[in-house]
Amino acid sequence: MLDIKFIRENKDLIALAAKKKFVAFDVEELLATDDLRKMKLQSVEKKRTEQNVVSDKVASAKDPAERDAMIFEMRKFKADMNKEETELEEIMKKWRSLMLLVPNIPDMTVPDGESDAGNMEVKKWGSLPEFDFTPKNHIELMENLGMVDLVRGAKVAGFRGYFLKDAGVKLSFAIWNYALDFFSKKGFSPMIVPSLVRRENLLGTGFLPQGEEDLYKTQDGDFLAGTGEVATMGYHSDEILPMEDLPKKFLAFSPCFRREAGSHSKDVKGLIRVHEFYKFEQVILCEASHETSVRFHEELTRNTEEFIESLGIPYHRVINCGGDLGLGQVKKYDLELWVPLEKKYREIASASYFHDFQTRRLNIRYKDTDGKMKFAHSLNNTAIPTPRILVSLVENFQQGDGSIAIPEVLQPYFGSDTISKK
């Protein structure tokens, strides 16, 4: 959500933002609704003033006849006022729903483009593996080593279901424990956060109202979040934070659920795209300054890059184009890891900042040094998702005999330097 004053004063910017993000949003409709809203509100408030004045008079009236006369008058007056209040409520409903659809303004450095095809590589790291044998894909590798069972996964959980087993489990825990240490050292406080969340948190983070079909919903009207960001951002909702607590850095761990609506023909095999996975997520709340947001955005991005570099997996960083940005995102980098058998990079992390788009919706504020109440800024980036990370890991580190070499940094956590057939 943006400030209505800002929207009024910068309607051209909003129109450009909508165009750049390929979102259908009519600023003029919002502004017209806002004009109506202001007019009606003033009229209603004037009537309320009058009512308040008369109410006071009723309370202090000595003469019962005079008092009854005033009450009688007010009855008629109130009927009139109620009509206007109903009209105002109708306008407000429309106003509120339009306000939730206003796109945040993308940063100037965001390239044009309609879809992820328009994303631009800005950085490349590591050398791609060359195999002197016929390499296997992650499915074959992991099935051979008894790390995963996709057939029974589908039997039990349906399409995109999977079981991780034995070394697959151990490897997952090794990555989690390593990630916990790695990101804690960078000043992030770990939290295990709810996945089952109330609607407000999804509205607040900007996943709703537009993305409902991507979410699992319970019969109680709650949702299963697709990322720990949702609960983590909800954590401080409706709070005023002491300024000295900023920035707040969280490392959220949670199961993540995604319906992957509309992606039924994509990545149908393996562990790339599943309905249920686990993720460590970095979330930052900081002071309301663009410079600070940019600084932390780069920091969040580097953190995950350093993590991947320590594992030794080749990756690149892309800057997402306008059409690939969410409604609230100002700028986003995706980090993509090399998947040898697909001969392409695959998204593993997504770093974005929002200015106060989310914190306005969630009402997360702090009192600035000048005593003014401000909405904090928010940012997030994946730390590491499992099991998707396993895809690149096993394919890149596979060896001719079908075994998998464990990256050195993981060995203390995994307890061995290879995974091989028993």
Add this chain to the structure above:
RNA sequence: GGAGGAGUGGCUGAGCGGUCUAAAGCAACGGUCUUGAAAACCGUCACCUGGGCAACUGGGUCGUGAGUUCGAAUCUCACCUCCUCCGCCA
């Protein structure tokens, strides 16, 4: 799942149809005093929003939402959260 009880400003807590413009205390902040501090005393001390250059001023907010009333923190209903007891359960 069943039966009760409760949600008031940063905290404690009074108010239970009209001087609520929400008491009082604590904490915090500013000042006086002091070499400095403490104590004491004086003062400030919620948020959202409209109008105005400003002084100032209108409206709203007592968990949330609806309702009753000329008038609601106060009455009614629904929901949310917490507490106590019973039941069930990892």
